[in-house]
Amino acid sequence: MTGRWDGRALADSLLEAAQRSVEFGRSEGARPPALLAVHTGEASPFAFYLRQQRKAAGRAGIRYTDETLAADASSTSLRARLREIDSDPTIDGVLLEHPLPEHLGFLSAVSTLRLEKDVDGVGASSLGRLVAGQPIHAPAVARAAVLLARHHGGDLVGRRVAVVGRSGTVGLPLALLLVARGLGAEATVTIAHSRTPNLAAALAGSEVIFTAVGTPGLLDRTNVPRGAAVVDVGLSSVPDESAPSGQRAVGDANSESLEGWASALTPVPGGVGPVTVATLMENTVHAWSLLGRGLPT
Amino acid sequence: MTGRWDGRALADSLLEAAQRSVEFGRSEGARPPALLAVHTGEASPFAFYLRQQRKAAGRAGIRYTDETLAADASSTSLRARLREIDSDPTIDGVLLEHPLPEHLGFLSAVSTLRLEKDVDGVGASSLGRLVAGQPIHAPAVARAAVLLARHHGGDLVGRRVAVVGRSGTVGLPLALLLVARGLGAEATVTIAHSRTPNLAAALAGSEVIFTAVGTPGLLDRTNVPRGAAVVDVGLSSVPDESAPSGQRAVGDANSESLEGWASALTPVPGGVGPVTVATLMENTVHAWSLLGRGLPT
Numbered sequence: 001m002t003g004r005w006d007g008r009a010l011a012d013s014l015l016e017a018a019q020r021s022v023e024f025g026r027s028e029g030a031r032p033p034a035l036l037a038v039h040t041g042e043a044s045p046f047a048f049y050l051r052q053q054r055k056a057a058g059r060a061g062i063r064y065t066d067e068t069l070a071a072d073a074s075s076t077s078l079r080a081r082l083r084e085i086d087s088d089p090t091i092d093g094v095l096l097e098h099p100l101p102e103h104l105g106f107l108s109a110v111s112t113l114r115l116e117k118d119v120d121g122v123g124a125s126s127l128g129r130l131v132a133g134q135p136i137h138a139p140a141v142a143r144a145a146v147l148l149a150r151h152h153g154g155d156l157v158g159r160r161v162a163v164v165g166r167s168g169t170v171g172l173p174l175a176l177l178l179v180a181r182g183l184g185a186e187a188t189v190t191i192a193h194s195r196t197p198n199l200a201a202a203l204a205g206s207e208v209i210f211t212a213v214g215t216p217g218l219l220d221r222t223n224v225p226r227g228a229a230v231v232d233v234g235l236s237s238v239p240d241e242s243a244p245s246g247q248r249a250v251g252d253a254n255s256e257s258l259e260g261w262a263s264a265l266t267p268v269p270g271g272v273g274p275v276t277v278a279t280l281m282e283n284t285v286h287a288w289s290l291l292g293r294g295l296p297t
Numbered sequence: 298m299t300g301r302w303d304g305r306a307l308a309d310s311l312l313e314a315a316q317r318s319v320e321f322g323r324s325e326g327a328r329p330p331a332l333l334a335v336h337t338g339e340a341s342p343f344a345f346y347l348r349q350q351r352k353a354a355g356r357a358g359i360r361y362t363d364e365t366l367a368a369d370a371s372s373t374s375l376r377a378r379l380r381e382i383d384s385d386p387t388i389d390g391v392l393l394e395h396p397l398p399e400h401l402g403f404l405s406a407v408s409t410l411r412l413e414k415d416v417d418g419v420g421a422s423s424l425g426r427l428v429a430g431q432p433i434h435a436p437a438v439a440r441a442a443v444l445l446a447r448h449h450g451g452d453l454v455g456r457r458v459a460v461v462g463r464s465g466t467v468g469l470p471l472a473l474l475l476v477a478r479g480l481g482a483e484a485t486v487t488i489a490h491s492r493t494p495n496l497a498a499a500l501a502g503s504e505v506i507f508t509a510v511g512t513p514g515l516l517d518r519t520n521v522p523r524g525a526a527v528v529d530v531g532l533s534s535v536p537d538e539s540a541p542s543g544q545r546a547v548g549d550a551n552s553e554s555l556e557g558w559a560s561a562l563t564p565v566p567g568g569v570g571p572v573t574v575a576t577l578m579e580n581t582v583h584a585w586s587l588l589g590r591g592l593p594t
């Protein structure tokens with residue numbers, strides 16, 4: 001019997017806690033926290049997240065706005081705009097769509113934000129502070145995956161876990177968070193990736209496997225050790241004629257193969273996704289506190 | 298028969314290459330590269346490195362200076378001084394002693410340096426760019442350990458390796474470098490640390506083990522798999538009556554126990570140490586190039 005590590009109840013409780021913090025601040029005279037999403041337009045895959053973010057922000061009492069980059073935006077104009085936003089005292093948190101088209105220079109752009117406003121935790125200084133064990137905001141998706149695993153699976157201290165994937169925005173921050181002191185994990189972590197010749201050998205002995213590759217069906221009972229839990233952070237679209245959009249979101253885990261083999265799976269959608277959105281709201285409320293909540297200083 | 302992965306020949310060739318780059322730049326009218334070490338005084342353990350750095354800089358044709366922090370230095374005065382140094386066009390690279398006493402705030406201080414001048418690669422932005430796969434300078438000691446392993450042990454792509462230790466200046470940068478795309482390693486990496494309950498189980502299957510803990514004798518034939526190579530980045534002082542200083546430098550590996558068991562060991566001293574110093578010089582020459590080599594712009 002394979003358990004189902006659903007993320008919705010955890011997301012709800014994170015959003016409720018965020019909403020209580022906002023309410024308390026407002027009772028003291030603060031303005032609402034303000035989150036701004038910057039993206040390339042409604043046609044981007046990011047638009048799916050925009051709708052979820054807007055809804056979650058509404059529940060937490062966060063003012064949510066978004067802005068579309070001009071079609072002729074360059075890395076220079078994007079950095080200039082983010083510098084303006086960075087010094088705008090009415091904005092507490094900023095989300096920049098990623099991956100962005102290469103020529104827009106995502107890393108340099110997002111790294112112009114001060115640490116407090118980088119609520120997705122993916123700027124160079126944010127990631128570096130995670131390496132140094134002093135994060136301001138850990139990358140939301142990595143933090144969400146760890147929270148979800150601990151919520152259902154308990155303490156991770158000293159346990160063997162694996163991360164499949166080595167992206168700078170998901171896989172590696174996840175590995176850093178899982179190994180870090182004082183952030184509740186302190187697991188022994190193995191990082192596997194596309195150049196790992198034998199995935200089954202790399203995953204052997206792991207009790208929890210976090211996967212963040214974006215290859216549907218990558219993990220199945222040929223490479224996941226029997227009884228391991230799989231936290232699925234991969235996200236891809238596959239054609240689905242029965243869906244209104246003609247597409248369906250799927251993770252890296254082959255759930256048919258792993259049913260009755262893994263001890264637990266996180267659903268896609270409804271697993272790490274909603275917790276990530278809630279974590280972004282939690283980070284935004286944190287940013288608002290760090291930045292003085294719009295109160296005169 | 299256990300091989301000896303000596304670092305001195307590799308360090309020599311790195312220093313020769315650095316010296317050739319310096320000579321070429323000078324023939325074009327550039328001033329010599331300038332490296333400044335900032336430290337708490339000759340009584341610190343860092344003083345040992347100062348002497349080695351000065352000697353290596355001399356061989357590479359790098360102007361090496363050092364400055365001692367005032368006894369009453371604060372985190373504020375240290376950051377202010379580093380900001381001055383950062384805008385000083387006569388300095389290309391800066392090394393800040395670490396670990397520093399807690400109250401001096403090493404991470405915030407070193408993070409005031411621009412990426413080019415952080416030749417030890419340990420500021421927040423430097424570490425973050427390593428996570429994102431776009432480093433300017435990788436931390437010298439981590440890069441040295443990987444270079445030494447590749448020099449003697451060959452390509453690491455797809456191989457199983459382990460890192461023991463999770464410090465933000467050595468263990469974690471080493472794991473990031475070992476897993477990174479395009480930096481010549483791309484190994485499958487397991488990170489073990491003080492909360493790993495069973496080190497032998499965590500290291501099983503690893504062909505190369507990098508250790509960076511600072512606990513003499515931590516690794517021996519009870520936890521290292523037979524035939525693995527051990528790259529020793531740990532450094533501690535133990536009492537030694539026969540030494541003029543009364544102390545002797547030792548690594549994490551118990552070399553008596555591992556002799557005839559491991560396939561190779563790096564000596565301490567004479568292994569990763571000299572390669573680290575040479576890598577710092579290589580990074581300084583790189584910084585000098587990035588910053589325009591003192592030529593009018």
